[in-house]
Amino acid sequence: MLKVDQLSVSYGGIKAVQGISFEVPEGKIVTLIGANGAGKSTTLRTISGLVKPGGGNISFLGEDITGKDSAQIVKRGVTLVPEGRRVFPNLTVYENIRIGAYLRKDDWTKDVDWVYSLFPRLKERSWQTAGTLSGGEQQMLAVARALISRPKLIMMDEPSLGLAPLVIKDIFEIIKEIRNQGVTVLLIEQNANMALKIADIGYVLETGHITLSGTGQELLANPEVKEAYLGK
Amino acid sequence: MLTLVQQLINGLTLGCLFGLVAIGYTMVYGILLLINFAHCDIFMMSMYFAFYSISVFYLPWYVSLVLAILGTALLGVLLERVAYRPLRTAPRTSVLISAVGSSYLLENLGIVLFGAVAKSFPTVDYLQEMVTIAGLRIQRLAFFVIITMIVLVGALLYIVNKTKVGIAMRAVSRDFETSKLMGVNINLTISITFAIGSGLAAVGGFMWGLRYPQITPLVGAMPGLKCFIAAVIGGIGSIKGAIMGGLILGVMEIMIVYLFPSASGYRDVFAFIALILILCIKPTGLFGEELSDKA
Numbered sequence A: 001m002l003k004v005d006q007l008s009v010s011y012g013g014i015k016a017v018q019g020i021s022f023e024v025p026e027g028k029i030v031t032l033i034g035a036n037g038a039g040k041s042t043t044l045r046t047i048s049g050l051v052k053p054g055g056g057n058i059s060f061l062g063e064d065i066t067g068k069d070s071a072q073i074v075k076r077g078v079t080l081v082p083e084g085r086r087v088f089p090n091l092t093v094y095e096n097i098r099i100g101a102y103l104r105k106d107d108w109t110k111d112v113d114w115v116y117s118l119f120p121r122l123k124e125r126s127w128q129t130a131g132t133l134s135g136g137e138q139q140m141l142a143v144a145r146a147l148i149s150r151p152k153l154i155m156m157d158e159p160s161l162g163l164a165p166l167v168i169k170d171i172f173e174i175i176k177e178i179r180n181q182g183v184t185v186l187l188i189e190q191n192a193n194m195a196l197k198i199a200d201i202g203y204v205l206e207t208g209h210i211t212l213s214g215t216g217q218e219l220l221a222n223p224e225v226k227e228a229y230l231g232k
Numbered sequence B: 001m002l003t004l005v006q007q008l009i010n011g012l013t014l015g016c017l018f019g020l021v022a023i024g025y026t027m028v029y030g031i032l033l034l035i036n037f038a039h040c041d042i043f044m045m046s047m048y049f050a051f052y053s054i055s056v057f058y059l060p061w062y063v064s065l066v067l068a069i070l071g072t073a074l075l076g077v078l079l080e081r082v083a084y085r086p087l088r089t090a091p092r093t094s095v096l097i098s099a100v101g102s103s104y105l106l107e108n109l110g111i112v113l114f115g116a117v118a119k120s121f122p123t124v125d126y127l128q129e130m131v132t133i134a135g136l137r138i139q140r141l142a143f144f145v146i147i148t149m150i151v152l153v154g155a156l157l158y159i160v161n162k163t164k165v166g167i168a169m170r171a172v173s174r175d176f177e178t179s180k181l182m183g184v185n186i187n188l189t190i191s192i193t194f195a196i197g198s199g200l201a202a203v204g205g206f207m208w209g210l211r212y213p214q215i216t217p218l219v220g221a222m223p224g225l226k227c228f229i230a231a232v233i234g235g236i237g238s239i240k241g242a243i244m245g246g247l248i249l250g251v252m253e254i255m256i257v258y259l260f261p262s263a264s265g266y267r268d269v270f271a272f273i274a275l276i277l278i279l280c281i282k283p284t285g286l287f288g289e290e291l292s293d294k295a
């Protein structure tokens, strides 16, 4: 579904991503794991059109989307839940969801019930400003805001960051649920253990290169991965 | 007692005019974190638009008002396009300098195009007629200003709070990048903000011209400064604050001059005193949120 080929990205001469290739098949959860600074966020931000690539290709459903701007990417059905959630704190929960539907020309309001059914907590807080939500609720809102655009592929950048273990468990349950409902997921995590457990396919990213790949189970069992990312 | 009420209405009228112009400062600050120094010159230009439309092309005043609003909105959009948009990612100081430069440019352009000699803003008999209500003799303009203000502010608050464009404005004002991720058209949203702010300044400019009918290319400076102060007093970034700040300044100015006629020579000073007081007591202004740097 998504094909990244020899993608490289630099920030003013500093190479953050150096020729990585990976694929995300439809209907799967794919995870990219790697340490802080490995280039995970940069990869997602480039796919989303926030950063222009230095080289390589990105294609989605057979169509070249390299270097297209963010609105074009969203229109094609790829959406990003950014690192640190980035909900609009001055907007209400409902308004945050509404802005997620900004590009939709059809009736998006019926999908509000759908996202609220995934996150009942948000429904109760519909008229609260997002800045007053807890971290976990903000993460749910960030996911809901992405889902309302009706993406084919949802990319999530470290959804577990800074959340309590119980909340993380909820979030990962939701990620599986989203995949089960037919939305493909590209998940980025430092929390490798959790990510690999739910992932169909995983890639390991180290300082701008992909060093390992396999199914989630294979990587979980891999001694190098255990050593470097699972703390065993 | 009657004169007191009359003066109060007079103050509210002036306050509405301040408020209309202050909204432009506050909206642009809200979305770009920029003090749009050229806003007072946009206001000045709007008066000339109305002047030419009425005095040279002999159009009816209401047609002229609409034309002035449209022309001024366009000018505001153009200003953002050429002076601010190219500096979108530049440091804030650069944009500020560009704003100051644009202000001088518009003033001098005004001198070249319209001449430095004062022109007399046309009279509009209908608006300037005195009407008597419950013993009060008041210019019809006062009612027109107050009603217009209520209608426009109602419409504006509706747009900002209930429509897609308004939600996009508030989103962009917080976080450009995430707004982009949602597919929000940032340039369009900012253009609309400038159009609205400038259009409202044109309404203020038209009525300002009727009140103080001598117009020069520098006529925007003092009212512009006061309206900026109004926006700061109300809490820059807040639309309600701009309106409240405008009303407070307007009523205060008229009432002080009324109660202490000997102080009338200092009428322009009161706004600054109010500004200093507010900044000492509540630096974020009456309705201001905690100022935070945009992510």
Ligand SMILES: Nc1ncnc2c1ncn2[C@@H]1O[C@H](COP(=O)(O)OP(=O)(O)O)[C@@H](O)[C@H]1O
Residues within 6 Å of the ligand: A011, A014, A015, A016, A034, A035, A036, A037, A038, A039, A040, A041, A042, A043
């Ligand atoms: N805006 C930026 N400007 C310059 N360098 C950046 C920027 N964003 C990230 N980097 C650098 O790029 C590298 C990869 O960062 P990032 O993609 O955020 O990694 P990760 O998400 O895996 O932690 C890091 O060395 C980081 O310092």
Ligand SMILES: [Mg+2]
Residues within 6 Å of the ligand: A037, A040, A041, A042, A083, A157, A158
């Ligand atoms: Mg990151």
